[in-house]
Amino acid sequence: MPSILIVDDEEDIRELIAMNLLREEDYKLLEAVNGLEALKMAKELRPDLIILDLMLPGMDGLNVYRNLREDPRTKAVPVIMLTARGRLEEKIVGLELGADDYLSKPFSPRELMLRVRNLLRRTNPNQGGSIVESGPFSLDKNALKLHLEGTAIDLTATEFKLLLIMIESPGITQERGELLKKVWGYSDLIQTRTLDTHIKRLREKLGEHGNSIETVRGVGYRFHDA
Amino acid sequence: MPSILIVDDEEDIRELIAMNLLREEDYKLLEAVNGLEALKMAKELRPDLIILDLMLPGMDGLNVYRNLREDPRTKAVPVIMLTARGRLEEKIVGLELGADDYLSKPFSPRELMLRVRNLLRRTNPNQGGSIVESGPFSLDKNALKLHLEGTAIDLTATEFKLLLIMIESPGITQERGELLKKVWGYSDLIQTRTLDTHIKRLREKLGEHGNSIETVRGVGYRFHDA
DNA sequence: TGAGCATGTGACAGCATTGTCACCGACGCC
DNA sequence: GGCGTCGGTGACAATGCTGTCACATGCTCA
Numbered sequence: 440m441p442s443i444l445i446v447d448d449e450e451d452i453r454e455l456i457a458m459n460l461l462r463e464e465d466y467k468l469l470e471a472v473n474g475l476e477a478l479k480m481a482k483e484l485r486p487d488l489i490i491l492d493l494m495l496p497g498m499d500g501l502n503v504y505r506n507l508r509e510d511p512r513t514k515a516v517p518v519i520m521l522t523a524r525g526r527l528e529e530k531i532v533g534l535e536l537g538a539d540d541y542l543s544k545p546f547s548p549r550e551l552m553l554r555v556r557n558l559l560r561r562t563n564p565n566q567g568g569s570i571v572e573s574g575p576f577s578l579d580k581n582a583l584k585l586h587l588e589g590t591a592i593d594l595t596a597t598e599f600k601l602l603l604i605m606i607e608s609p610g611i612t613q614e615r616g617e618l619l620k621k622v623w624g625y626s627d628l629i630q631t632r633t634l635d636t637h638i639k640r641l642r643e644k645l646g647e648h649g650n651s652i653e654t655v656r657g658v659g660y661r662f663h664d665a
Numbered sequence: 666m667p668s669i670l671i672v673d674d675e676e677d678i679r680e681l682i683a684m685n686l687l688r689e690e691d692y693k694l695l696e697a698v699n700g701l702e703a704l705k706m707a708k709e710l711r712p713d714l715i716i717l718d719l720m721l722p723g724m725d726g727l728n729v730y731r732n733l734r735e736d737p738r739t740k741a742v743p744v745i746m747l748t749a750r751g752r753l754e755e756k757i758v759g760l761e762l763g764a765d766d767y768l769s770k771p772f773s774p775r776e777l778m779l780r781v782r783n784l785l786r787r788t789n790p791n792q793g794g795s796i797v798e799s800g801p802f803s804l805d806k807n808a809l810k811l812h813l814e815g816t817a818i819d820l821t822a823t824e825f826k827l828l829l830i831m832i833e834s835p836g837i838t839q840e841r842g843e844l845l846k847k848v849w850g851y852s853d854l855i856q857t858r859t860l861d862t863h864i865k866r867l868r869e870k871l872g873e874h875g876n877s878i879e880t881v882r883g884v885g886y887r888f889h890d891a
Numbered sequence: 892t893g894a895g896c897a898t899g900t901g902a903c904a905g906c907a908t909t910g911t912c913a914c915c916g917a918c919g920c921c
Numbered sequence: 922g923g924c925g926t927c928g929g930t931g932a933c934a935a936t937g938c939t940g941t942c943a944c945a946t947g948c949t950c951a
Binding site for chain 2: 926927928929930931
């Protein structure tokens with residue numbers, strides 16, 4: 440379950456956020472009302488996302504942000520910053536935001552939800568957006584595994600690369616030469632049956648979904664989720 | 666070089682965008698002034714990013730967006746939508762934006778640049794944000810390679826997983842049990858020397874950077890970029 | 892329909908990867 | 922300083938991965 444840290448000294452905003460998050464899905468919510476507390480919680484609990492109001496008493500919100508970015512424990516955690524239109528907004532625009540985002544007050548609850556989901560999707564699934572999905576196929580780049588209808592299928596490194604390239608462009612025919620170049624680094628002139636063999640092995644592992652890899656005679660192969 | 670397709674019927678906005686993009690970096694710019702032309706260009710040229718004004722003559726901008734999302738050739742291309750505050754903006758907020766983004770007119774040039782860079786960084790480097798960096802270390806999840814000071818180092822699947830986990834939390838001590846669980850799926854009780862051996866092999870491959878993997882006696886290992 | 896070519900398939904040998912073990916050095920505690 | 926434990930290291934055998942080949946099958950075009 441993704442956990443989100445909300446940093447805001449205004450209770451009604453915290454509630455507004457909490458209500459809108461809880462309405463949609465199950466998140467674990469953490470709350471902090473000032474910068475120091477926020478930093479402490481963030482570093483200990485390492486939430487998946489931080490929503491940070493820049494208008495904080497005590498420590499300046501931007502300093503909290505910079506501190507989060509500097510500490511190795513929190514530098515990978517995405518932050519959504521809340522700000523009023525005006526001077527502060529301009530300052531943010533000057534930042535290198537990286538994977539982060541910001542929202543000007545007053546914000547619409549739906550817009551907040553979109554940004555939250557966006558950031559969580561980007562970072563949470565397996566720490567680094569390392570899942571590629573297409574239809575029932577789900578490739579996990581970290582684990583080198585294919586998840587297909589509830590079962591996990593182990594792929595070798597070569598099989599994985601091959602399938603990944605095809606799955607990233609569903610419906611597009613990949614020419615033999617292209618595939619040889621991308622997976623093996625071969626020049627596209629070379630004559631080899633290795634590709635065919637690996638396609639065969641992939642199809643075997645895909646079971647009844649083996650026909651998702653279509654042969655385009657004289658050209659190459661094409662993947663489609665079906 | 667990343668290519669960006671700008672879809673807008675107002676020439677001054679196209680110019681504003683072009684100027685601000687060119688000032689910063691080298692992008693290849695493509696332009697289209699109506700929906701049909703935009704779709705045709707997008708599908709043929711497959712740009713890395715599309716900037717789409719929703720107020721278009723002829724085909725409704727949102728329909729262009731939906732069409733892009735449906736075609737396998739363009740469904741992975743991120744889109745930044747431009748919109749005036751008001752009814753249209755509300756419609757967008759209702760969309761599942763996925764990796765996309767939008768901007769309300771009038772927008773600040775800097776803000777546009779930030780979003781452009783954000784989206785390109787997310788999608789362009791190796792089609793899927795599959796590069797993890799920390800200091801001089803750069804792990805390519807697709808190629809299963811480590812780039813370190815200009816040289817590419819081949820890692821085996823196990824070595825890669827192990828290094829990835831440590832590199833994703835620099836400065837954090839990973840306990841033996843944690844590592845065994847994350848890399849091998851072992852219960853953290855099990856007694857084995859496999860981890861030690863793999864650490865050794867990694868250090869060898871890292872060469873003079875081998876000491877970036879620090880031993881925390883009695884606990885586990887810690888990675889730091891240095 | 893038959894020749895020619897592209898692709899599917901099974902077998903196999905070479906090789907890289909992997910986990911285990913035995914031995915050694917180093918650290919920390921008393 | 923001595924002892925016990927933990928981690929480093931080199932060797933090794935088992936396993937799995939990979940590319941190649943020979944043969945089978947199937948498609949296309951005349």
